[in-house]
Amino acid sequence: DTAVSQTPKYLVTQMGNDKSIKCEQNLGHDTMYWYKQDSKKFLKIMFSYNNKELIINETVPNRFSPKSPDKAHLNLHINSLELGDSAVYFCASSPSFRGTEAFFGQGTRLTVV
């Protein structure tokens, strides 16, 4: 009964490949996010969607393309993977009112070799 679930948990792939990470939340939240956690554990927002609409794009390379088919899902597709894309990617969701924390998925560790 996971609130925010991501698949896969681990992803190892070669440079130049294209890969996708899927995220689903069953909390009924309107807003979903993608965060990137680098090797120094720094968490940086990449994208935010509200009711399937892209709201925040934090100057992420256009090789990264989020897609939200409905407000419960937010997938991340990455084209032409580079070594520097290796990181842990977190999906999160929150309701559309103040004061509530973001709920995170378990993260996807992406390793590009």
Next chain:
Amino acid sequence: AQTVTQSQPEMSVQEAETVTLSCTYDTSENNYYLFWYKQPPSRQMILVIRQEAYKQQNATENRFSVNFQKAAKSFSLKISDSQLGDTAMYFCAFMNFTSGTYKYIFGTGTRLKVLA
């Protein structure tokens, strides 16, 4: 732009002792929310405690409490009676409403090790 600073990259504490993790932030807003998250080795981000900026009273959750100093823009986390299971990365986070959505900004984290 809002920023969150955690000046202690690593800390350690003896089991059963008390430890305080520091966090400062910068914002021009008056209404906002602050959080502490815990990230154990399992990688899962777990909410520890939240604080509303408009409330003067410091939030507490069992062994966890905060010292919120709004004028100083400081939001420290105190862990009492530290347990081995408290070993984790701790992230301070600031939430604001921008560009039509809520945005959570995280500090760089403090790695806490509880020693037996």
